[in-house]
Amino acid sequence: MILTVTLNTALDLTYGVPELVPHASHRVSEMSERPGGKGLNVARVLSALGHATVVTGFAGGSTGAVLRELLAGLPATDAPGPGAPGPEAPGTTPVPTTPASIAPAPITDALVTVAGNTRRTIAVVDRATGDTTQLNEPGPLVTADEWTALLGRYEELLAGADAVALCGSLPPGIHVGAYAELVRAARAAGVPVLLDTSGEPLRRGIAARPDLIKPNADELAQLTGSREPLRATRDARRRGAHGVVASLGPDGMLAVTPDGIWQAAPPARVLGNPTGAGDSAVAGLLSGLVEGLSWPDRLRRAVALSTATVLSPTAGDFDRAAYEELLPRVGVEEHTPAAR
């Protein structure tokens, strides 16, 4: 199984309004509610790819209870059940793919209960333009005892994990070196660890030598001071990450790894909502790692998944048909040794 850690889970609300006008009153015409926080989004995509996933992190209060209730309903019941056909027959396609008929794998709730209230995030979507205004609550204050409980739960879960993703922001009360601590525990347990966060928690986490980080261009610039992708990505690797996959938005991804350097790009630029595209990329990279795919195939999957997420009408979901169609069309180019 794959483990995802979300220290600052969220109840994600999406509100549709005709147009958001500051200082006016708005009647919300459509709304949806779902369990969120980056690690939970990653788990949803991993489940759709057929990977059993366990989620841990913190949840509490009335919003935490709603989050866990919604999480228990995943994977969605209208998805094919366990009786549906399993993974693809071998050798039928040139690149690894996940057929539309694959059964979603279970997502297991191993969240640690805290006294505080899980935060809400609110995405206000202008119906006319699709533009989104985001409001994020800060999250509950986590106590030292609750952090100790999480560490214990995490170490137990590592024993059964094929890989782990550490995702998102830190809630109040959690020390800035928390991810570094979790990276070290994963490495001590011999479990490959991907870190996807930003700012000082990323800087500290990298120094603990995670297997992979997946910064976007802004996170990379904040970390390294450089906006030149190859330079910044190499710099991030020198800071301690074994591999760095930089997500460059519509330009695709740049991977700097011990095995080589690759650039992967979707066949064409797409328009849509980028919310969750990074989380889909994490799911693509991590599932590819667990399945033993080559770097080019991992990158094809990550780029196809994140592009299919931008194309999905629901923020954070990926469009399965678009994913299938994109997968063989993602271009991957290896940097020649001279360019290294």
Place this chain on the structure above:
Amino acid sequence: MILTVTLNTALDLTYGVPELVPHASHRVSEMSERPGGKGLNVARVLSALGHATVVTGFAGGSTGAVLRELLAGLPATDAPGPGAPGPEAPGTTPVPTTPASIAPAPITDALVTVAGNTRRTIAVVDRATGDTTQLNEPGPLVTADEWTALLGRYEELLAGADAVALCGSLPPGIHVGAYAELVRAARAAGVPVLLDTSGEPLRRGIAARPDLIKPNADELAQLTGSREPLRATRDARRRGAHGVVASLGPDGMLAVTPDGIWQAAPPARVLGNPTGAGDSAVAGLLSGLVEGLSWPDRLRRAVALSTATVLSPTAGDFDRAAYEELLPRVGVEEHTPAAR
């Protein structure tokens, strides 16, 4: 006791942000959560004025549970307890007042549980300017059986009520003539009824002949087509309301009643957040009616309370000291018979 009915209760969230910028992401720096919907706001003010209040209407789902938990904590525990001095000694002041030491009266939860989720409302406050952007969820779909349960509960409660306020919007599923039905039941039970709503529910409700309505200038214009206060208020009365108190914002209130016509105004214009000022006015009018105050005294109280609500740092609360100070200074002028 005074009964308030809130068919579309709400969990009111207030988010502080430095500035709301459409299509940007915002970290909420401060947040608060309280039970809302107009009738609950009216009950909070009535309680502070020393009037025992029962609230009914609908609540359901996880947000309804939080709302009821917060409601159970009212009146706030830092307010003077039941051992504090009661209402004022008679004859000591020229106008009726509510001393700062008055004990808040209990608010009793008689809400009817529904299967749907109580709505949230979100007030996003720009910390720099105090300007508020409002997002209102539509509310749960109420079934015919749930409406029947509310009618039964309402008729039981009317038996013990000195007055009733019917407040706010209708949730989905409730027929547009719902308030008319509730007005007729109150009149049949001999309980004075104040209706505070807008649009078609107000138009239908007025035809059932409530004792009082309290429209603001916009609601009055929508109802009558006129923006001339005296003409519009008289027209509203002709449509069926026994008394009409039009709230004219900073200009105060205009009352057209069977006993005469009065205009009441605060001593000076004030700056602040008008959220809840109308609900405070309803509490002022209704408590004055139950206490048998004259129309001028009811209007003084209503204007002082709503002005003190605008002045309060917390939206919807009233500033007790400002209220005490304003009460004797509200100007009330009677229209001469010629002007009628």
